[in-house]
Amino acid sequence: MKLLKDAAYTLGLPVLLILLWWIGTLGGSNFYVPTPAQLAQTFVDTWFSPRLWEDILPSLGRLFAGLAAAIVFGVGIGVFIGSFRTVRRVLEPLLEFFRAVPPPVLVPLFMLIFGLNDQMRVFVIAFGSVWPILLNTIEGVRGTDEVMRDTASSYRITRVQRLAYLIVPAAGPKILTGVRQSLSIALILMVISEMFGSSSGLGFLISYFQRSFAIPEMWSGILLLGLIGFALSVVFRLIERRILRWYHGLREVQREG
Amino acid sequence: MTPEPSGAAARPLLVVEHLKKVYPTATGGVEAVRDLHFSVPEGQLVCIVGPSGAGKTTLLKCIAGLLPITSGRIELLGEAITAPPKAMAVVFQEYGRSLFPWMSVEANVELPLKSAGVSKPERRAAAADALHAVGLDDAGGKYPWQLSGGMQQRVAIARALAYKPKVLIMDEPFAAVDAQTRADLEDLIRVIWKQLGVTILFVTHDIDESVYLGERVVVLSNSPTVVQDDVVIDLPAERDQLTTRSHPQFAALRSHIYEQIQRAKHNRGTETASTPTVLRRH
Ligand SMILES: Nc1ncnc2c1ncn2[C@@H]1O[C@H](COP(=O)(O)OP(=O)(O)OP(=O)(O)O)[C@@H](O)[C@H]1O
Ligand SMILES: [Mg+2]
Numbered sequence: 436m437k438l439l440k441d442a443a444y445t446l447g448l449p450v451l452l453i454l455l456w457w458i459g460t461l462g463g464s465n466f467y468v469p470t471p472a473q474l475a476q477t478f479v480d481t482w483f484s485p486r487l488w489e490d491i492l493p494s495l496g497r498l499f500a501g502l503a504a505a506i507v508f509g510v511g512i513g514v515f516i517g518s519f520r521t522v523r524r525v526l527e528p529l530l531e532f533f534r535a536v537p538p539p540v541l542v543p544l545f546m547l548i549f550g551l552n553d554q555m556r557v558f559v560i561a562f563g564s565v566w567p568i569l570l571n572t573i574e575g576v577r578g579t580d581e582v583m584r585d586t587a588s589s590y591r592i593t594r595v596q597r598l599a600y601l602i603v604p605a606a607g608p609k610i611l612t613g614v615r616q617s618l619s620i621a622l623i624l625m626v627i628s629e630m631f632g633s634s635s636g637l638g639f640l641i642s643y644f645q646r647s648f649a650i651p652e653m654w655s656g657i658l659l660l661g662l663i664g665f666a667l668s669v670v671f672r673l674i675e676r677r678i679l680r681w682y683h684g685l686r687e688v689q690r691e692g
Numbered sequence: 693m694t695p696e697p698s699g700a701a702a703r704p705l706l707v708v709e710h711l712k713k714v715y716p717t718a719t720g721g722v723e724a725v726r727d728l729h730f731s732v733p734e735g736q737l738v739c740i741v742g743p744s745g746a747g748k749t750t751l752l753k754c755i756a757g758l759l760p761i762t763s764g765r766i767e768l769l770g771e772a773i774t775a776p777p778k779a780m781a782v783v784f785q786e787y788g789r790s791l792f793p794w795m796s797v798e799a800n801v802e803l804p805l806k807s808a809g810v811s812k813p814e815r816r817a818a819a820a821d822a823l824h825a826v827g828l829d830d831a832g833g834k835y836p837w838q839l840s841g842g843m844q845q846r847v848a849i850a851r852a853l854a855y856k857p858k859v860l861i862m863d864e865p866f867a868a869v870d871a872q873t874r875a876d877l878e879d880l881i882r883v884i885w886k887q888l889g890v891t892i893l894f895v896t897h898d899i900d901e902s903v904y905l906g907e908r909v910v911v912l913s914n915s916p917t918v919v920q921d922d923v924v925i926d927l928p929a930e931r932d933q934l935t936t937r938s939h940p941q942f943a944a945l946r947s948h949i950y951e952q953i954q955r956a957k958h959n960r961g962t963e964t965a966s967t968p969t970v971l972r973r974h
Contacts, residue, residue, distance in 0.1 A: 590781070591804070684838070
């Protein structure tokens with residue numbers, strides 16, 4: 436029953452919008468706007484084809500490689516910077532500057548430096564999405580509770596164990612907030628990095644369809660991107676719920692008390 | 693109960709000499725502790741009381757090796773304390789911020805042992821024993837925040853016990869729990885102290901609690917702090933929430949310490965008690 440209700444809430448508005456769209460296109464389709472049925476058909480024809488493993492999967496591969504690198508470096512460097520007050524104070528303005536630079540403008544630059552290849556694209560994704568993770572990690576590490584630090588010191592917890600059992604878990608909620616922000620940046624950069632000097636990938640295909648006036652195909656690509664973004668955030672939420680079970684539980688108790 | 697030190701041979705376990713602590717600040721520094729001396733023989737249960745802001749927490753943090761001292765000397769077993777010593781465990785007032793909320797109760801209790809390289813089966817056993825000693829046999833698998841405040845403080849005490857310290861330092865550990873729980877925890881501390889023979893430094897701002905628990909009460913002056921008075925609590929060793937608190941000597945000690953604290957509020961780092969006060973019995 437609850438499941439049904441949840442599904443109704445999630446799907447209600449999308450279904451309504453599709454209905455409106457369907458009514459709007461009843462009087463024959465516009466060149467720029469396909470009917471829902473047309474789009475569905477195009478979607479299946481376009482993507483359930485060799486493009487699935489020739490374009491979509493490689494794109495997703497680069498996305499995840501870039502994200503993984505961003506998480507590893509963002510958390511690693513963030514823990515280091517966050518642990519030393521002087522380092523933090525010297526670097527923070529610079530890092531804020533890098534975060535403020537809109538990542539897409541880096542694509543042409545990196546193309547020049549690294550050439551047109553997959554490594555460049557992964558690098559662009561990683562470089563663009565590392566900042567929220569890095570800055571959130573620094574903030575999380577800095578915010579580690581003073582009493583917990585004293586507790587760890589008084590029990591002579593070793594450096595490595597302090598990282599593993601205190602610093603990183605304490606920064607966990609912040610780190611995952613950073614990762615959530617990075618997801619959308621990474622997806623944008625995946626598309627944009629493929630729009631320049633590329634001959635495969637989702638970004639390439641969407642701009643190719645657009646240039647060759649294959650409008651329904653172009654729409655189907657945009658739909659696919661939306662679905663990928665949605666799936667990413669759903670999967671992320673599941674993982675986050677798991678990792679931060681303690682945090683959500685604690686918050687609930689604090690709200691009640 | 694506690695035997696007199698036999699002659700000059702028995703150097704006290706813990707010695708605080710001319711302790712001074714100035715917090716460095718932008719405006720030149722806050723002198724929290726001016727000139728403190730006292731010593732604690734092995735196995736004693738000492739309560740430390742003083743007005744709010746007197747520097748009790750500062751003193752404990754210095755003794756625990758968590759704060760560098762400005763001058764003077766703190767010695768444990770004849771060695772100067774410069775970093776947290778192996779033989780010491782601390783229980784903080786803020787149990788909610790001292791237990792790690794991302795770990796189970798059991799993992800919290802085991803962590804210091806893990807860090808010390810104790811093998812897994814031994815850790816398990818030590819944690820189970822310690823949790824049993826504080827009456828929390830079944831809580832091992834829970835998260836700390838799933839327990840009540842009093843139970844969380846029991847977990848913090850269990851963690852300290854599992855660490856097997858020679859000196860147990862407690863900073864207003866029961867200030868944030870309700871009265872009934874507090875009485876239970878006070879009795880728990882007495883039991884632990886008697887069974888394990890551990891030396892305990894117990895900071896509280898509750899005068900009754902200090903008299904009920906301690907073998908001795910050290911009264912601190914207002915900040916910058918000196919020792920205002922050092923009172924021997926000559927109550928029977930078997931204490932009981934009902935009979936002990938209605939003992940005439942309990943009332944006498946309590947009003948004596950109360951007076952001292954009233955005086956301490958106006959006394960900033962001038963008077964220093966050198967010999968322990970023993971109240972004459974009426
Ligand atoms: N980090 C700090 N920097 C500067 N001054 C401090 C710092 N910590 C404490 N003080 C000052 O030192 C004095 C003693 O503080 P402390 O916390 O040790 O007192 P306390 O006796 O534990 O008080 P309470 O009864 O409120 O717990 C106070 O005047 C306080 O303002
Ligand atoms: Mg205090």
